[in-house]
Amino acid sequence: MAQTAQFCTFYLDKLLFGVELKGVQEVIRSLDVTKVPLAPPVVSGLINLRGQIVTAVDLRRRLELEPRPAGMRAMNVVVRSPKPTAGPGITSELPVIRPESGPTTPCRGCYR
Secondary structure (H helix, E strand, O other), rough: OOOOOOOOEEOOOOOEEEEEEHEEEEEEEOOOOEEOOOOOOOOOOOOOOOOEEEEEEEEEHHHHOOOOOOOOOOEEEEEOOOOOOEEEEEEEEEEOOOOOOOOOOOOOOOOO
């Protein structure tokens, strides 16, 4: 039997993204972000996630999209990695999906 992957999906503007579920720690509401002087523009700052300091990466800036419209609720997808990061600015969250068999396009180099 073939293994299937599950993805946590979300939209940024009208673009649909998916992060393999085994790489997602959690999805949380927007938290206070502490700015970091001299950080690259894609780094929004740091988030205190229950005592764990997490780097917040603005995926909209990284992908050169328009800023999030005023009043639109931001969400964070906390991605598991050796250095945890959270991607704020996700406009909506969709259910976990199991894609049909076929090719997927990985997003290489989204986090540098």
